[in-house]
Amino acid sequence: MKTDSNSLKSVERSFRVLEFVRDNEPVSLTRISKELDASKSTIHRHLSTLVSIGYLIRKDGVYRVSCEFLSYANRIHLRDPSYPIINRKVQELADESEELVQFTTDERGRLVYLFKQTGRNGLFSRSDARTFRPLHSTAGGKAILSTWPREKVEAYIDRNGLETITERTISSASTLFERLEEVRERGYATNREETVEGLGAVSVPIKDPNGEMIGALGISGPINRVLNGDSEYPQILLDAKKELELTIRLL
Structure with missing residues (x-):
């Protein structure tokens, strides 16, 4: 035919x-x-x-x-039984940190924003489900990439390249692999002005009971608040990761 x-x-x-x-x-x-x-x-x-x-x-x-498109958005938010739990955690962390908290996932090599909540002192963000960013340029993206085998990361680089958004964006494969190894060792990824000057972020990967990546949970804000030497956000996110993954296992 x-x-x-x-x-x-x-x-x-x-x-x-x-x-x-x-x-x-x-x-x-x-x-x-x-x-x-x-x-x-x-x-x-x-x-x-x-x-x-x-x-x-x-x-x-x-x-x-x-408003027909709201039904599509609702279907996406409901298609994974872990999403309502993750969304509640996003709201809790926004209240606790008073910063911008987001949950992201990947689609075709781009970071997609599924849930976000702005705390009392959080930065306003236009990022939503229509916003796509290169994985290597964000904390959430690097958290996701850290869960991939090397061959899959290499395929991502071959297919998408390493687009430079700011002068601090990772632009070489060797540097990216070094950063991903650091993420695996400490359990969280960072964004140090790699997408927007002055913006910092911390993010952790969230996995399902089978070890498959669901997405990344992160906190964003002025870099001097989010990534200063005394920042509690990495540990807050690591604790949230443990709680979320345990709750998801019990579903």
Whole structure:
């Protein structure tokens, strides 16, 4: 059976339209047409279809994504029985540390933010499920990479490279492997201004009862607070890791 290439291209175009609306809402037909370099009639057909099936809404001449996507987010948050427990721990740690606490996982070599909670003194972050960062540039990503065998890390480097975000981002494979060995020895990973100048973070990997990686639990904030010599956050996270993994084993 032959694949209908025109149908596949049409589906791809619909997703491009949907993603553009998501990232730029509220947005007009004219702007979408211009930015995606397609005729208004073509874009209008895709928009009309997406509105009719409930994925977009049109009001006052502009388009926004609908609440239909909340059901997808909820499904992701519920698909692993450990997620509600992890989410509660994120909230507890935010109250205790008064910093920004996040739980992340990996998808296609990028760090994905699943849960976050900002404590009383925590930094505001726009990171959410739409935010993707290279694994090697973050504390959570390095915590995750530390659980992988060397061959898998090498494949990650070959596929994604080592993108430099700041002058402190790891940019060589040898340095990355050295840092990952340090993470395994002490049990936690750090981010010292490797994604944003002035930002520090600490993160620990969380595993399921079979030893498979679920994600990484981390605390972020000004580097002078999070990674000073007297910081209690590494130990707080190591204790939280033990408690979480024990609770998950009892599910």
